[in-house]
Amino acid sequence: DAKTTQPTSMDCAEGRAANLPCNHSTISGNEYVYWYRQIHSQGPQYIIHGLKNNETNEMASLIITEDRKSSTLILPHATLRDTAVYYCIVRVMPDMRFGAGTRLTVKP
């Protein structure tokens, strides 16, 4: 499986957009990019996923570069409740492995 690299931590001001980068330079053609988050000590929660095209849902947007070697998760208007650890995963079924993730802190 391809590996991902994420910054250890990031801060974001409440109400501003949070842009979380992920590097997956060894991704292969059939691997999808998934994002999950873990709030406090709860079970991880699915956010969004994509293959090539940019994706948007009610929670976030996912921007994947044309060469697919990196992606950015965008939370358009971060709130205090978005403070969590965000995991970027490159996945080919059925394997699903997590890295260390990015700890996002949203500040008032």
Added chain:
Amino acid sequence: NAGVTQTPKFRVLKTGQSMTLLCAQDMNHEYMYWYRQDPGMGLRLIHYSVGEGTTAKGEVPDGYNVSRLKKQNFLLGLESAAPSQTSVYFCASSYHTGGAGNTEAFFGQGTRLTVV
């Protein structure tokens, strides 16, 4: 619709004791997973299953055994618990599709295990 349910939520074991963690899902998912999460760390895959009667090793399988006798249940066993197995254990399940699209995984709320 309960989703993914883990039993028990908390447990304290003495070194050398055995126990089984139960994961149950009611979404008819083919894939199920067991992870452990140590303080300040990400999740590490212990074992997973792609269907009833099948299991496979993940990143950190040593010291654990699993069984998937029924599609809805995935059991994680510790035969002889060690303090190094003190952790939070998460179970997850997801659909199987032809590709990897739309395979959102659902997680349980975790089991906090302490081995003394």
